[in-house]
Amino acid sequence: MMSLRLPPLLVGALVVPSFVLAQDKPPTSAPVPPPDIVVLGRGLDVPPGTTAYGTVRIDRDRLTGDASGRIEDVLQDVAGLQQFRRSDSRSANPSAQGVTLRALGGNATSRALVLLDGVPQADPFFGYIPFNALVPDRLGGVRVTRGGGAGAFGAGAVAGTIELASATRADLPLVDGAAFYGSRNSEEITAAVSPDVGTGYVTASGRFERGDGFFTTPADQRGPADVRARYRDWSGSLRGVAAIDAHTELQARVLVFRDHRTLRFRGADSSSDGEDASLRLVHHGAWAIDALGYVQERNFTNQVISSTSFKLALDQRDTPSTGIGGKIELRPPVGTAHLIRIGVDARQAQGALREDAYSTVTGRITATRHAGGDTATVGAFVEDDWTLGRLILTGGARVDRWTITQGFFEERSPTGALTTNNRFANRDGVAGTGRVGAVVEATSGVKLRAAAYTGFRVPTLNELYRPFTVFPILTQANAALKLERLKGAEVGVDLTPLPGVAIGLTAFANRLGDAIANVTLTPVLRQRRNVDAIRVRGIEATAHIAHGAVALDASYAFNDAHVRASGIAAALDGKIPAQSPRHVASATLAYRPATGPTLSATLRRVGAQFEDDLETNVLPPATTLEAVATVPLTHRVAIVGRAENIFDATVVTRNAAGSIDLGTPRTLWIGVRLR
Template sequence: MSRSSLLAGGTLPCLLLATPASSQEPTSAPSTDIIVTATRSARALADVPASVSVLTADQIERTPARTIDEVLRRVPSLDLPIAGTNEQHPTNTIVSMRGLSGIRALVLLDGVPINDPFFGYVQWSEVPLQTIDRVEVVRGGGAPLWGNYAMGGVINILTKPIDKTGLVAEAAGGSRGTYRADAHAALAGQGYGVGLDAGVSHSDGYVEQVESARGAATVPTSFTARTVALSGNADLAADLTARARASYYDNDQTFLTRANTNTQRTWRHTGTLSWTPRQGGSIDLTAFHNDEHFVTNNPGSPAGANPNNVEFVQNSHATRATDWGASLIWTQTFSGIVRLLSAGVDYHGIRGSDQARIFDETGAQMRVDTGSGNQRFLGGFAQADLRPLDRLQVLLSLRYQDFYSYDGVDDTPGGLGRVANRHERDVDPRLSLRYQLRGGFALRGAMYRAFRAPTLDNLYRGASVPGYILYSNAALKPETLEGAEAGFDVDRGSVRFQATAYASRISDFLTYRYLDPAALPAGFDIGARLINAGTARSRGVEAELTWRPSRKLTGTLAYTYADSIVTRNPEDPASIGVQQAGIPRHRASASLDWTGPDGITLSPRVRYLARTNGDPDAIYRTDAHFIADLGVSVAVRRDVEVFGQIENLFDRRYIGTNDGFTAALYGKPFTAVAGVRLKLGSQ
């Protein structure tokens, strides 16, 4: 259990499927990029009234990384833990945007949610890098179109299209027992396509704890992930197409010590029917089902023993969750003042349970703590794209959301037992404006409201370690956000620049309060309960410059300033005015991709993060740090290249995790891998 996981929450109330964009040439001018996530309709990046970043498959290949979250670290205003998804406890793989902290961003895979249905976290290693065609990051309240989690924005990972027969694969290995192999194979014929994606990734890891916290029980954090997915599409008629995808994912992790282990198993199934009854119009019917099983073993130490040397499994949590849903979306484009109308209805159901077996130091089971419940989301949205003037775009969106949590059980020491059902409703509008000036300049602005519902974890799952207990809270209300932003775009051939200033306020902010020791059950000295404490606000500036002077050279610069604080919390006044945990005030990144003679490519990357707080009261802190990465590749022949990738080139040592729940942990040290990449039929 970690402090970050206490603040993680939310469940997606809808599936609003976006049609994946086709592959783009990585050297194309910025104005030719087509995206789908910002408005749920394909349009040029230069014609979108939002703050957007796009990462292409070529950029992903050249960035030294094992998982997609490590690639996303250079995107402005995207808040991720400093440690990568393989180097931390799974419930700590949180994601947010614009300084909101916790889990307040929606992550999609081909338009389908991959936020965990029970906890809300994202397991980034579920998507092998070589299977990704592009990633679209849309910042700002996206709830009117996408529903829950999209409070801070939306990340849509789009896999390679099945539009031609081919194979893209790579294999690599390197320091600390690291190896990975990813592949995307496609078979395309007249009116059909079948794709197979597969990947495996492993690392023996490194010892993360600071020296003072190491002992006989300490081991490197190791990780093995495997995934396979089968997808297909078929033209059933001239105006009717079908798409389907089925995937399996598992991982095994040993985290910090021998007894601290985590295993995950996830099945995902999605199917879509798309009907185009008239030109410029479409109706999409989508259904999905996910099934996950997660087991985490957490250690304790015998009384009087050194916790770094002696440990036993003090609790073992087995979490099982399923979610399923369906949506029906209508879209129609027009000419004239009204350019687009769309509307949709959706349903999302979630069922989950967590059973925690509690043991004493002899291995005898003392009790079983249970938390379980159900959630149901019903929603509908409408959107209109208006052009009252040739240069003025007005985008109006509105969502109605009905949220119901029921059949909840909180069976922990001092828990509530069976809890009352709760019913909530919310209405979320958004108004976006964009005015095109001469010379490739444009002005943007938006106002919006968004929400995020508490997860099953927040509502029903208690957690404990010797002497400490954290209570869930079935009475938690959804958070609501009101935000506004203003920015400008520059799109002049080889140069694209975006800058945006934003401000947002969250009401019913989800946090926790400590309990009076006299109110705790026997055997516990410290306890806390999740609460809707008060309000928080975040404001800042984000900017991104992309420069593509030729097919052989691409450069990017990005900067984010975030001022994110709690403004009202009667239960914890010390947290008021303190920069929120995990949110640096300043961060910057730069990258360059250069292709030289003889097929040689150099791809240096640098990033800087200011010091961050590890907890709400700023008692624990991480280090400011500057990291350089380097990628090099050489084309051996047209369809084969060899490559080398180095993370933390200068082996900078810094504290990357410091939340008070574990000893301070170091960030990733120097790591190098080399490999070969094969592309057949994909040129």
């Protein structure tokens, strides 16, 4: 008979504390078996063939040691990873927070699949990532796969996959918290408590932040309607992990968040909020199992102010959406040479918008709109990682059935009369994708890898049905959009010439067919359209050098991206996709001794890029430097100083025919951390 008991604290790098499987007392003549140690709060082991796709890992020390305290800024350590705009989640419009990799940009939707413990994080309606709700202190690490196709991740990973893993029991002290005060009356408070409960543990955490913000408008363009980019948001998370037996655990999570921001003009307010819940069963036995189910409720509001009259032009007052999905993955016991993954996954998104258009002369409503629909994917996959000595072969295939249904667009006059009533035909289809890769240890310090892959993405409800205005430009939706389809290949080498030195080089070629772009039709009108393709060739380099307490991590990406277009979009042919820099680099130098003060500094460089599809407006290159210093006062309490954009570099985030928005200026923080 088996039973679980909680042992004393086990000191170790991976398990603090752990849970021991105890047997009934054996006969005195029999030896006592050693305990089995279970690490709670993680998923299944990473397959051995993962490195064939050129992954990059960010550890917990880096996640919790960034000057801004924001996950989107830490992710920029992976050169080539970017949001649609250069603003972070304090001053950007939430709907512009799409994430992409390898210059496969063109609009604000995420082309990278962002997962938290296997759960997709993209907003079900818009496709943006709620970065303010993804607190670095709650995470144990991040793995970024640039390219790689869909595979077992699920549909939507056309540019790559960003896997966020929650902090495990090993990462979490009983009590953890921090309080910071910064420039422009900024405040940031985080707190977490993680007690052991029964056969597992519970983590309750929260973050609140606010700030008076900065002027995104340059001084020479400010008018009486310009205001600071104020922000105020909070999130709360409850995560519980319980061991069912020596190899099985149940993980549950609830997340609630609220986010309010003002962008540029008085009254240009936006908000986003969400309630997420997930339940996950992980079994590490001979038949490994990962079963996951989740539900997401989200909403978004946004008020658009005219840049000429400075009056309300559009009130996007309600955009409720729901995401429901799940995944089951099985790993049957087939011997040590093979790791086979078999599974199914599904995701459904449904949502609608309600908005009112206003006359910027009279201030009265001119039209009321209601639009929305449903999208869904259901897929099955199989993958095999085959280890042959120093050679690992990996490959897999998946098939997905996708649907786009219940699409509609209604517009009513101020009197309530129905002036437009579009009901769009339901669509469905089947998409087959696959990927193959190989990695070989040529010598003790040289690994060679190669991979080829395909993927696809269903248009978001936002792209299909929601028009939007960044005054004075109106961008129309397009209910007839086709799926985006990726084909890609890459080769790379990973070198470890000396202890503590690791260098990675990757050359790649990606083609995103039927890429969705915001295509200019007139100077004040754009529409979402499928262009023939976005083709990108590039080189990525990473380096890690560590000696004692000193470590340097650097990353560089060169992307040669061009649009292939014909027909109504022919003017875009050969041009660089909007918001896609050719050069991106990042480097972090850190001094982290076992005891005493720690220091780190991060230098980032983003090259010039175009604001729009016609290459008429340029965002100049920008270089920023940030630093963090931590001085322990006691074993559990430390003073922390943080500095963003130390030299107050000008970072242009938007350029609409000379109308400029700016990114975060120099920002200084002082705070205390309890751990």
